Amino acid sequence: MWRMATYVGAILAGSALGLGSALWLAGLWPEGRSLAFGNVDVGGWRSDFAIGSKAADPYTRARVARHGLLALAKTEAVYLTRTTDDAGAPLREACTYRLSGGAMPAGWWSVTLYGAGSMLPANTDEALSLDAEQAGTGAWSAVIAPARPADATAWISSRAAGNFDLTLRLYMPTPGLLADPNAALTPPRIARMSCEGGA
Amino acid sequence: MKRWFAPLAVLLASAVGMHALTLHFAPRLIMGRAMAVLEQRGIALHAFTATPRVTPQAQQVVRSSPDLYYALCRYDLSDPAAHLDLRMAAWPAYQSLSFFDARTDNFATLRGTGQPVTTRLLPPGSTPEPGAIISPTPSGIILIRRLAPDAARHAAAAAAGKADACQLTLISR
Numbered sequence: 108m109w110r111m112a113t114y115v116g117a118i119l120a121g122s123a124l125g126l127g128s129a130l131w132l133a134g135l136w137p138e139g140r141s142l143a144f145g146n147v148d149v150g151g152w153r154s155d156f157a158i159g160s161k162a163a164d165p166y167t168r169a170r171v172a173r174h175g176l177l178a179l180a181k182t183e184a185v186y187l188t189r190t191t192d193d194a195g196a197p198l199r200e201a202c203t204y205r206l207s208g209g210a211m212p213a214g215w216w217s218v219t220l221y222g223a224g225s226m227l228p229a230n231t232d233e234a235l236s237l238d239a240e241q242a243g244t245g246a247w248s249a250v251i252a253p254a255r256p257a258d259a260t261a262w263i264s265s266r267a268a269g270n271f272d273l274t275l276r277l278y279m280p281t282p283g284l285l286a287d288p289n290a291a292l293t294p295p296r297i298a299r300m301s302c303e304g305g306a
Numbered sequence: 307m308k309r310w311f312a313p314l315a316v317l318l319a320s321a322v323g324m325h326a327l328t329l330h331f332a333p334r335l336i337m338g339r340a341m342a343v344l345e346q347r348g349i350a351l352h353a354f355t356a357t358p359r360v361t362p363q364a365q366q367v368v369r370s371s372p373d374l375y376y377a378l379c380r381y382d383l384s385d386p387a388a389h390l391d392l393r394m395a396a397w398p399a400y401q402s403l404s405f406f407d408a409r410t411d412n413f414a415t416l417r418g419t420g421q422p423v424t425t426r427l428l429p430p431g432s433t434p435e436p437g438a439i440i441s442p443t444p445s446g447i448i449l450i451r452r453l454a455p456d457a458a459r460h461a462a463a464a465a466a467g468k469a470d471a472c473q474l475t476l477i478s479r
Contacts, residue, residue: 117313121320128321129328165329168410169336176340176367177449179404180412215400215453217373225368227361235362235372238455267362274369278400278453279417 132166150294151195152187152275156285181285185213185277192297198272200228200253200265202302206237206273207248208295214279215239218295220251220263220271228268237261251297273297337410340367341380341447352390352474354379354450356467359460373455375463379472383429384444387477390427392448394418395469399453408443422469448472 147154155167178186191197192204206218217238222228227235237249241261249261251273256262265271275295277284283291347366349355354377358364361372370376381390394403394416403423404415416423426438427448434440450470454463 113313114316117317118320121317122324124317125321125324125326126328129325129332165326169329169332176336176369176410177404177406177447178369178412179402179415183402183404183412183415183417217371217455219369219371219373221369227365227370227372229362231362233361236455238373240455276371 129169147187147288149187149288149292150296151191151193152189152292152294154185154187154288156181156185156288181280183278185280185284185288187275187277187294188272189275189297190272192299194299196299197270198251198265198297199270199302200268201304203250203252203300205248205298205300206251206263206295207246207298208242209246209293210244211239211277212281212284212291213277216278217276218249218263219274219276220265220268221274222268222271228264228266228271230264230266230268232262232264232266234262234264237263250300334409337406337408341445344378344380344447349378349380351380351382352472354448354467354470354472356464359454359457373453375450375452375454375460375467377450377467377470379448380445381427381441381448381472381474382445383427383441385476386429386431388429389432389438389475389477390448391471391473391475392423392425392427393469393471394423394450395466396420396422397452397463397466399459401450401452404449404451405439405441405446406449407441407446411442413442414439 147156157164157167198204215238217236219236220228232255234255247261249263250256251263251265253264253266281291344366356375356377357366360370360374360376383389392403394401397418398420400419402415402417403425405413405427407413416425426435428435428438428440430441430444432440450467452463452466454460
């Protein structure tokens with residue numbers, strides 16, 4: 108009897124361990140885990156170029172199914188996600204940031220802010236992203252803040268976002284980007300300008 | 307010590323087995339749940355359904371882009387005599403017609419900037435045909451994306467989308 112109980116206990120404990128480790132490593136549990144993962148890291152902007160393809164490993168596949176369902180394969184679009192500012196601190200609604208960059212190696216691009224659960228933050232500011240058209244050619248910048256800047260600077264609203272991340276979408280990527288992302292992409296910078304309470 | 311060897315081996319085997327099973331089935335379960343949710347939200351089977359402009363108050367799928375027009379078509383080609391006739395109407399800016407199987411793989415994407423695109427989607431195991439795509443799994447989702455970064459262009463994309471088609475055809479045998 109004791110022997111049987113030992114084996115049943117081992118099966119249950121092993122199954123729980125296997126389930127928990129799989130969900131954790133795939134970013135499915137606990138809720139709110141970061142999407143910034145993968146084999147590509149360009150200045151803190153991370154991606155896995157296997158997204159959407161059969162070559163994706165099981166962890167990538169599970170993570171994308173949860174956080175980026177219906178994402179395109181890399182030949183059509185590349186998705187890079189960033190969760191921290193240039194100093195390495197998590198991106199927070201309480202802070203104001205300057206996002207800046209230059210020309211992108213793609214036919215069209217955008218930077219979009221996502222809050223908890225990989226969803227757009229629940230605000231009505233109509234300022235959820237910055238795209239290639241707004242940025243124009245050459246150098247560009249935008250302010251990320253919970254309130255619209257006083258001047259005419261481009262704005263991405265972080266109101267009601269809590270801790271957030273940014274996704275850079277590069278549609279129709281150049282062959283150079285796919286071959287060597289670190290050489291082809293000058294990553295947008297995220298400078299923290301201030302925080303509520305000075306923190 | 308020796309008597310713990312077998313239970314520990316069972317624990318390890320259970321952990322490895324459950325880990326692999328979870329990773330194998332998670333995308334299918336998530337995709338299945340997503341398809342059920344899309345059905346509940348009115349995404350038609352074998353017809354394109356345009357989603358409302360993506361806003362924080364209207365987002366159907368995680369990480370939707372507020373700069374794009376989306377139209378989705380759920381499909382079920384479990385009948386080997388069935389296929390889908392697809393048409394993506396012309397749009398002056400970027401647009402694509404992408405195919406996702408039940409395992410979440412993006413198994414095909416056709417770009418159609420400035421021009422219409424037509425193709426056929428065949429059930430798994432079909433004989434390859436010129437201009438046709440074979441689905442790896444019987445069911446899945448087809449998605450049209452159109453670049454439409456403001457309300458006016460989203461409305462124009464929706465008007466263009468009236469000529470999109472995702473039509474099931476049964477071949478009598």
